[in-house]
Amino acid sequence: xRKDVRILLVGEPKVGKTSLIMSLVSEEFPDEVPPRAEEIxxxxxxxxxxxxxxxxxxxxxxxxxxxxxxxxxxxxxxxSQANVICIVxxxxxxxxxxxxxxxxxxxxxxxxxxxxxxxxxxxxxKSDLVEHSSMETILPxxxxxxxxxxxxxxxxxxxxxxxELFYYAxxxxxxxxxxxxSPEEKEMKPSCIKALTxxxxxxxLDNDGILNDNELNFFQRTCFNIPLAPQALEDVKNVVRKNxxxxxxxxxxxxxxxxxxxxxxxxxxRHETTWTxxxxxxxxxxxxxxxxxxxxxxxxxxxxxxxxxxxxxxxLQSVFDKHDKDRDCALSPDxxxxxxxxxxxxxxGPDVNYTVCTNEQGWITYQGYLSQWTLTTYLDVQRCLEYLxxxxxxxxxxxxxxxxxxxxTRNKCIDLQKKQTQRSVFRCNVLGARGSGKSGFLQAFLGRxxxxxxxxxxxxxxxxxxxxxxxxxxxxYLLLHEVLPDFEFLSEADVACDVVCLVYxxxxxxxxxxxxxxxxxxxxxxxxPCVIIAAKSDLHEARQxxxxxxxxxxxxxxxxxxxxxxxxxxxxxxxxxxxKLTTMAxxxxxxxxxxxxxxFWLRASVxxxxxxxxxxxxxxxxxxxx
Ligand SMILES: Nc1nc2c(ncn2[C@@H]2O[C@H](COP(=O)(O)OP(=O)(O)OP(=O)(O)O)[C@@H](O)[C@H]2O)c(=O)[nH]1
Ligand SMILES: [Mg+2]
Numbered sequence: 001x002r003k004d005v006r007i008l009l010v011g012e013p014k015v016g017k018t019s020l021i022m023s024l025v026s027e028e029f030p031d032e033v034p035p036r037a038e039e040i041x042x043x044x045x046x047x048x049x050x051x052x053x054x055x056x057x058x059x060x061x062x063x064x065x066x067x068x069x070x071x072x073x074x075x076x077x078x079x080s081q082a083n084v085i086c087i088v089x090x091x092x093x094x095x096x097x098x099x100x101x102x103x104x105x106x107x108x109x110x111x112x113x114x115x116x117x118x119x120x121x122x123x124x125x126k127s128d129l130v131e132h133s134s135m136e137t138i139l140p141x142x143x144x145x146x147x148x149x150x151x152x153x154x155x156x157x158x159x160x161x162x163x164e165l166f167y168y169a170x171x172x173x174x175x176x177x178x179x180x181x182s183p184e185e186k187e188m189k190p191s192c193i194k195a196l197t198x199x200x201x202x203x204x205l206d207n208d209g210i211l212n213d214n215e216l217n218f219f220q221r222t223c224f225n226i227p228l229a230p231q232a233l234e235d236v237k238n239v240v241r242k243n244x245x246x247x248x249x250x251x252x253x254x255x256x257x258x259x260x261x262x263x264x265x266x267x268x269x270r271h272e273t274t275w276t277x278x279x280x281x282x283x284x285x286x287x288x289x290x291x292x293x294x295x296x297x298x299x300x301x302x303x304x305x306x307x308x309x310x311x312x313x314x315x316l317q318s319v320f321d322k323h324d325k326d327r328d329c330a331l332s333p334d335x336x337x338x339x340x341x342x343x344x345x346x347x348x349g350p351d352v353n354y355t356v357c358t359n360e361q362g363w364i365t366y367q368g369y370l371s372q373w374t375l376t377t378y379l380d381v382q383r384c385l386e387y388l389x390x391x392x393x394x395x396x397x398x399x400x401x402x403x404x405x406x407x408x409t410r411n412k413c414i415d416l417q418k419k420q421t422q423r424s425v426f427r428c429n430v431l432g433a434r435g436s437g438k439s440g441f442l443q444a445f446l447g448r449x450x451x452x453x454x455x456x457x458x459x460x461x462x463x464x465x466x467x468x469x470x471x472x473x474x475x476x477y478l479l480l481h482e483v484l485p486d487f488e489f490l491s492e493a494d495v496a497c498d499v500v501c502l503v504y505x506x507x508x509x510x511x512x513x514x515x516x517x518x519x520x521x522x523x524x525x526x527x528x529p530c531v532i533i534a535a536k537s538d539l540h541e542a543r544q545x546x547x548x549x550x551x552x553x554x555x556x557x558x559x560x561x562x563x564x565x566x567x568x569x570x571x572x573x574x575x576x577x578x579x580k581l582t583t584m585a586x587x588x589x590x591x592x593x594x595x596x597x598x599x600f601w602l603r604a605s606v607x608x609x610x611x612x613x614x615x616x617x618x619x620x621x622x623x624x625x626x
Pocket of ligand 1: 014020129156
């Protein structure tokens with residue numbers, strides 16, 4: 001919100017500018033006033049909108065033209081220009097009215113930026129002296145100049161409309177018409193329509209294009225903190241019905257009806273209603289989503305990872321459900337486009353379809369959709385916060401901010417010490433020489449055999465693959481990351497992970513050496529579990545040009561024997577290896593002997609069950625609390 005409001009009063013001599021200010025401050029009409037009142041500041045807590053407000057007088061007798069221009073014009077390095085200007089005339093003085101258009105408006109317009117005009121208010125003072133109003137003369141002026149926010153007739157003498165005048169001035173600054181409405185065209189501006197349309201879509205929880213009573217009530221409650229009385233709800237709908245044929249459908253408000261209502265609010269000077277809605281949904285004065293809304297502060301300590309919590313998954317599930325119109329548990333291109341309509345850009349490119357599971361048509365499945373969200377949260381939590389912001393997470397879930405969706409896991413070192421983890425996303429880096437079969441290994445995790453992989457376009461390729469596996473009955477995400485084989489350029493991030501796969505091609509005699517080099521340089525002395533994958537096992541095995549056979553190498557370094565793998569299968573390739581990798585990532589301290597030891601498996605699985613039961617009990621307790 002704005003820090004303060006600066007109101008400047010201008011106009012012909014003796015129209016009563018100084019008297020108006022004095023009347024406001026002392027609540028009585030001063031018989032004698034100085035030519036120019038001192039600048040006064042009204043503290044925030046006594047103004048209607050709770051913003052500190054400065055009121056600045058002008059007097060031709062005391063001030064030069066230069067001094068006047070300084071008050072009007074935006075100056076580099078100075079913040080003391082007016083945010084709103086009241087042009088005062090005297091209702092019993094024709095000449096002072098003429099001067100409004102012949103002198104004051106041009107003078108102000110010449111000195112303010114065309115794109116960020118200060119709002120103007122026409123003030124007719126001394127209404128106590130005349131019987132009839134000056135509105136007849138004023139309305140044509142209002143229609144002619146769109147910068148005129150409003151007009152008001154008042155009297156400093158009998159204190160009529162004085163506080164209203166300063167309230168309107170404050171409102172003109174805090175809830176400006178400019179960004180919302182074009183008075184020339186008598187309709188809302190495109191950017192305002194765009195923002196309200198997004199708000200409509202978010203509030204339309206079942207995505208049927210209509211805000212029903214429930215949705216309207218929820219909307220009302222989130223924006224204004226009070227529920228709408230049933231009668232008020234009907235009244236609103238009736239107003240819309242009376243004015244347009246397709247504003248109300250099935251007893252709910254359509255997008256057109258919703259926009260019409262806001263146009264009505266604005267036309268009747270109730271901008272603050274529309275502004276309240278816009279600000280609640282994160283918009284600033286330029287109708288852009290604010291940085292504070294999109295990127296709430298969140299601190300991720302080193303060696304911690306970021307995951308979505310249960311509540312966030314429930315939310316994402318509801319977003320999926322509302323867009324999966326044909327209920328086939330996958331998002332068609334049209335459904336996906338509809339889902340991202342509340343975004344300013346399309347966040348998912350075609351590569352996402354090769355990062356997560358899809359159905360036979362190549363459409364992202366429910367599983368795949370949640371996986372992609374999990375991936376974004378893990379790799380780029382800021383982006384995840386931004387995306388959740390576009391979806392209106394904090395508003396729909398009634399949370400402080402999107403940060404409430406994120407679980408920051410505890411430091412990995414503590415997990416290692418305690419030999420247990422509560423994380424649910426594990427990262428496996430896949431390294432190997434060029435052409436050794438890394439991509440095939442990633443795509444096989446998503447259920448694609450070699451034949452299906454051959455259809456993937458080069459520019460749609462992804463270096464990530466993420467899906468779920470079950471370890472002792474618990475669903476976990478395994479994130480595979482294919483690392484480019486430039487040995488010299490492996491970064492810290494390329495190396496750090498929970499489990500590593502070193503891939504070689506059994507049919508290519510030169511491919512194993514790369515694995516041994518990477519292993520010796522990066523993993524031999526680390527605690528990261530390591531698996532050698534003997535890829536393309538459907539092909540004829542060649543003898544590797546290396547001093548040791550892969551099996552001997554594994555024995556020497558106490559690694560599992562090379563795991564035979566092929567994606568050249570008729571059906572979807574087996575998932576066993578991925579479950580194994582996830583298990584090793586979860587229990588990195590587990591030795592080869594442990595893996596074979598049946599009591600370990602028993603202990604691990606009992607532990608998992610106890611945890612699952614406990615988790616369920618906690619969930620039930622939480623539900624009761626609501
Ligand atoms: N009847 C009546 N007289 C008013 C009212 N407001 C101001 N006056 C009188 O109008 C005269 C001019 O008032 P000022 O407040 O000095 O006018 P100003 O616009 O500040 O004039 P400059 O400083 O010279 O530009 C004074 O004699 C006031 O008493 C009003 O509402 N009704
Ligand atoms: Mg004065």
